[in-house]
Amino acid sequence: MNDYSENTLIQRCKAGDKDAFRILVEHYKKPAYSFAFSYVRCADDALAVSQDAFVRAWNAIGTFLEGRKFGPWLFSIVKNLSINHIEKKKSLREISLDNAMEESGFDLPSPGDDPHTELERKELSRLVWRAIMSLKDEHREILVLKHMQDMSYHEIGETLGIPEGTVMSRLYYARLELKQKLDPAMLRS
Amino acid sequence: MMLEDHNINLMRYIDNEMDKQERAEFEKHLAACESCRNLMQEMSVVKEVTDSMKLAELPEAVWDTYWTSIYNRIERSVAWFIFIIGAAIVSLYSLYKAVTDPGLYTFIGFGAMLMIVGFAILFLSVLREKIAVNKVDRYISEVKR
Numbered sequence: 224m225n226d227y228s229e230n231t232l233i234q235r236c237k238a239g240d241k242d243a244f245r246i247l248v249e250h251y252k253k254p255a256y257s258f259a260f261s262y263v264r265c266a267d268d269a270l271a272v273s274q275d276a277f278v279r280a281w282n283a284i285g286t287f288l289e290g291r292k293f294g295p296w297l298f299s300i301v302k303n304l305s306i307n308h309i310e311k312k313k314s315l316r317e318i319s320l321d322n323a324m325e326e327s328g329f330d331l332p333s334p335g336d337d338p339h340t341e342l343e344r345k346e347l348s349r350l351v352w353r354a355i356m357s358l359k360d361e362h363r364e365i366l367v368l369k370h371m372q373d374m375s376y377h378e379i380g381e382t383l384g385i386p387e388g389t390v391m392s393r394l395y396y397a398r399l400e401l402k403q404k405l406d407p408a409m410l411r412s
Numbered sequence: 413m414m415l416e417d418h419n420i421n422l423m424r425y426i427d428n429e430m431d432k433q434e435r436a437e438f439e440k441h442l443a444a445c446e447s448c449r450n451l452m453q454e455m456s457v458v459k460e461v462t463d464s465m466k467l468a469e470l471p472e473a474v475w476d477t478y479w480t481s482i483y484n485r486i487e488r489s490v491a492w493f494i495f496i497i498g499a500a501i502v503s504l505y506s507l508y509k510a511v512t513d514p515g516l517y518t519f520i521g522f523g524a525m526l527m528i529v530g531f532a533i534l535f536l537s538v539l540r541e542k543i544a545v546n547k548v549d550r551y552i553s554e555v556k557r
Contacts, residue, residue: 241483245479248478248482256470257467274481278489371465375429402458
């Protein structure tokens with residue numbers, strides 16, 4: 224979606240055009256869901272949070288400043304709703320990293336080999352998942368957008384509202400932190 | 413070239429964000445720099461491992477109903493707003509009539525009184541919740557930017 228068409232859509236949204244808003248929703252729904260998932264760690268919760276973010280974005284579209292990018296604005300809403308969701312959920316029960324993976328979060332890589340290999344892969348995935356989820360927020364979110372949404376540096380920059388140079392350096396430090404958290408022997412294997 | 417530049421170029425290299433010429437130049441550097449070569453190998457493994465972690469694809473039916481759910485919530489919030497405004501007008505008018513027309517005092521006045529008390533409780537409840545949410549909700553400042 225180019226800047227012109229997005230600005231046009233936002234102007235239409237401001238005039239109350241829900242069809243225009245639907246186009247924005249269709250374009251951003253999967254990234255918004257993934258982004259929410261990186262915080263709330265549960266598919267159902269991530270869906271609810273991302274939908275809530277769109278509803279809030281619609282309600283506040285009148286305050287959206289012309290010339291800004293919709294993506295970073297939406298993602299800031301998703302991020303803050305996710306943080307609020309986690310705070311509320313923490314009062315009910317602690318979020319378990321292990322349970323989170325079982326709560327339909329991730330596909331395990333290349334299943335189908337012999338049981339021993341598959342078990343090793345599951346264990347590897349569990350360790351990687353735990354390491355990713357224990358990263359600093361800004362490192363985790365950039366890895367999610369890069370690896371789970373296959374976004375380019377340009378797209379990540381637009382989404383997070385940061386320059387491409389910052390994307391590159393943040394990605395470097397995110398991977399460095401992840402490398403340090405992962406077992407060196409595991410990386411060698 | 414600073415070390416920081418090499419690190420950034422390393423990211424661009426393994427993420428295929430370089431053009432042909434930049435790639436060729438960086439490969440020359442890699443051939444001559446052992447520490448960058450080692451770091452590239454480690455980072456490539458980290459990238460490979462991270463690439464293997466994909467969010468599970470949700471059923472298409474979930475995405476098919478995604479917009480409908482948002483639309484319904486938007487529509488309902490508008491409907492509730494209109495309903496509450498309408499009910500508030502009716503309540504206030506009924507109260508006014510009850511006060512100014514003693515003949516209607518018994519039924520409409522009593523009903524209006526109940527509605528107003530109900531609205532007042534609802535209003536205070538929502539207000540209290542909003543205040544509590546605002547204390548922790550950083551989203552509010554974001555949408556106002």
